[in-house]
Amino acid sequence: MHLFFFFFFDSDFPKRLTSAMEDRGIDLFALAGITNVSPLTVKRWLNGRFEPRHKNLMSIADALDVSGDFLLGRT
Template sequence: MFFFFFLEFPNILSERLTHAMEKMNMDVSTLVLLVGASVVTVKRWLNGTYQPRHVNLPKLICALQVPADYLCIE
């Protein structure tokens, strides 16, 4: 039962990253340059398999020009 509950709610962080990138007309390669992460890491953030480390959150917030609590939801 818990398994189905988990599947109903997609990864909110990856949705918010995608939305913020779309709003800024930013592609993965631009975000990679601004944050200093690898392409693989950014793609994993976007597909929800990885969460950004705490050292990358301020860089993401600055690059995407979003409020701090927009990405820090947990």
């Protein structure tokens, strides 16, 4: 039997990511291609199941022309 755990972060990251994507006109498939991750991974970022690793966070920030701090809610 396999158990899968999903963690729901108490963060504004999904909202900030969605907002930045909408502002730039980038959908999840485009962001997946730019950041070299699967569309499923982006979908999980958007629904709050996962937060990106540091290297992916910087790729996302560059692609969306925002700071990593903005995406993480530090600004």
